[in-house]
Amino acid sequence: MTAARADLEAARLLLDRLGVSPADLLQADHNDRQIPTFAEYVPIVEAAVSDGSRRAYRSYWRRLVEKWGDRRLDEPSPSDIERLIQEIKANVVARRNARGGRSAAELFVAAMRCLYKRAVADGHITAAEDPAQKVAKPRRLPSTRRAVADARLAEINQIAATTGDDPDLDTLLLRLHTETACRRGGALALLPADLDPDQCLILLREKGETVRWQPVSPTLMRHLLRHIEERPATPATAVLRYRNGRPISRRRYDHLWQRIGAHLPWVAIQQISTHWLRHTTLTWVERRFGHAVAQAYAGHLGGDASVTSTYVRATLQEVAAALAALTDEPHPLA
The missing domain is CATH 1.10.443.10 (Intergrase catalytic core)
Incomplete structure (x- = not known):
């Protein structure tokens, strides 16, 4: 038995005697992190982004605070985000140039990715825990604008x-x-x-x-x-x-x-x-x-x-x- 394998066996034996599993250690590390709620973190992101991003995403971030204000950033799953996308599309304001809420869905996903990208950079979650990257962004349709005669x-x-x-x-x-x-x-x-x-x-x-x-x-x-x-x-x-x-x-x-x-x-x-x-x-x-x-x-x-x-x-x-x-x-x- 090599020295490294002997060390692993000794560690397992110690954990067994203490009644602790490796999963318990990972969960303890996860719980030690102070992960903010959406209500706490959205204002921080709003203050950090450019004016253009703030104008584009502000209404969607406020929607997040209304829906998930008390939830921590690590709680929503990709499925939760997709359900919220469908809700946003169903309640989009009907206009002549509307495309079934496609633009609203695209902007919402972009707003989520912007928020979670900063959460990863700030160390609140890891890149692997980012649920927004696991949600498909709707493909943008060609613009109806054209040259005026x-x-x-x-x-x-x-x-x-x-x-x-x-x-x-x-x-x-x-x-x-x-x-x-x-x-x-x-x-x-x-x-x-x-x-x-x-x-x-x-x-x-x-x-x-x-x-x-x-x-x-x-x-x-x-x-x-x-x-x-x-x-x-x-x-x-x-x-x-x-x-x-x-x-x-x-x-x-x-x-x-x-x-x-x-x-x-x-x-x-x-x-x-x-x-x-x-x-x-x-x-x-x-x-x-x-x-x-x-x-x-x-x-x-x-x-x-x-x-x-x-x-x-x-x-x-x-x-x-x-x-x-x-x-x-x-x-x-x-």
Whole structure:
């Protein structure tokens, strides 16, 4: 008998005499861990994640607190999570663009994985004990968004310019998103210091903590500078703001499209939104300047799975050239 085997036999004999099994030791170690409840841990996770993740997952985390607030993180099984997914899908708010609660289920699984990933990192559970990773995430269906035709886009801009309490602000918003194909978060985060008038560039901070310089037309740059001059604010205040200097929020976008939809029924029926402008511009750029330029225009550099994209990235000058063609205005970098 080897020394190691002799040690194991001695350990077994000692455990038998004490009336303790190996499973009892594992359970004792498990019970010694101070595993928080959902009610205790969700606020910690909310405070740690980014603003974007907080907005996306907050409603699902609150649902967890309502349903499982007193339960410890290690108590729910994958089946418990799947039952809650079915409950969420059954109670999802019915909308015209609803897909049987598929998006809600996908977001809920993502919210659970985010929470448990941090629980593993904090040492509350092990990776093997993570039940969220054992639940399948619904496959995302193709988006119904598409490019808006030129004539339809002109109608949208006409309504924005002739209705509402602040047409100057609304038309500036539409022009900004149409030229740059930026997301709402990028526009709302824009600061006066992010404008480079000499080179007609703006600094966009968007999801995933990406940062990029995006060309804009001289006309748009003039309107942005005038907007800043006419609406009082500090250098740390967002560029896009109301006449009283208060920065706008996402609610301004919601009200804008509700108003446009009230005048143009097809906008309300198809649920056109700001993100459709991004589709419109990037489709136009891709058709005329190719995939690499459209990828750079969108701020997707580094996100393409193709190895070739590493070698064929478009330059800022090429993006500026696409913008110049789009707006029919010369650009300093083109």
